[in-house]
Amino acid sequence: MGCTKNISNDDYYIILSFSIFSIIFSVGLIGAIVAKGLLKDFCMRIVFYMTVNDLIRGIIFSFMLPGFVENKELCMIIAFAIGSTYMSNILLGISITIVMYQALIKNEYDYFKYHLFWVLLCFFIVPALYALPLFTESLGNDGGFCFFKNDIVGNIWRFILNYLPSLFCLIFGSFVFFKVRSKIKKYRKDATTNLIFVRGYLFALIILAMVTPLMILKTYELAENECNSPYMSSAIEVWMNFHSVFNAIAFVITEKSKKKFIKRSTDMDCLNYSSESLVDK
DSSP states (O other): OOOOOOOOHHHHHHHHHHHHHHHHHHHHHHHHHHHTTGGGSHHHHHHHHHHHHHHHHHHHHHTOSHHHHTOHHHHHHHHHHHHHHHHHHHHHHHHHHHHHHHHHTSOOOOTTTTHHHHHHIIIIIHHHHHHHHHHTTOEEEETTEEEEOSSHHHHHHHIIIIIHHHHHHHHHHHHHHHHHHHHHHHHOOOHHHHHHHHHHHHHHHHHHHHHHHHHHHHHHHHHHTSOOOHHHHHHHHHHHHTHHHHHHHHHHHHHHHHHHHOOOOTTOOTTOOOSOOGGGO
């Protein structure tokens, strides 16, 4: 995004198809989490929040057809919803990363201590910040997509609310991930630690995987001061819709891991950990 090249109608319908695909997986995952009573599990609650965002974004993407994009007011609302849910999911992924660090490195187990903070940040503060460009009319049609407009003010908002936070979260999340992973490989090989790592970091890693190609694309555009092909932009939109699919796959993997590593009831918290801190090793 940030280009003036318009995508073709065929690309619109490809995005629509994957949006519907995302909606189906999101509904299925939400239903599975609720049916299994996993909302008391911190990781699963965060995944639930992410999936709700994916569902909203999938529905919104399904409306991003030429007729809707050309409607100024509707396109602004679509841009707001896509941007705020995208950034909310990145921060939710970081919340899992931070809590994993607290559990495995700092030996802190009050996982819901900062739950309210993350809820307020992701579902109130982030949307409030993304609403600010509405006052400068900086959200709208951006080369066939609804996002920040490709003008001076729009690009300033794009950098402040999208590029900079995404880059920071990518660097920070990667650093913490590899720090914890190295500690686990060096000091701990027990089943509980493996379970914590698999269940928690698999979802956080998915967020990093979603952000990386987007940041590479945007960095190239900024460095070369030119647009990638409309096909590349369309591929990024499709890639974003795959988040719910990846989360659903991760959900199945972690449920199997739970049964394999620790024979407990399905309501065990994914961060349940009561051994000594890795730092003390």
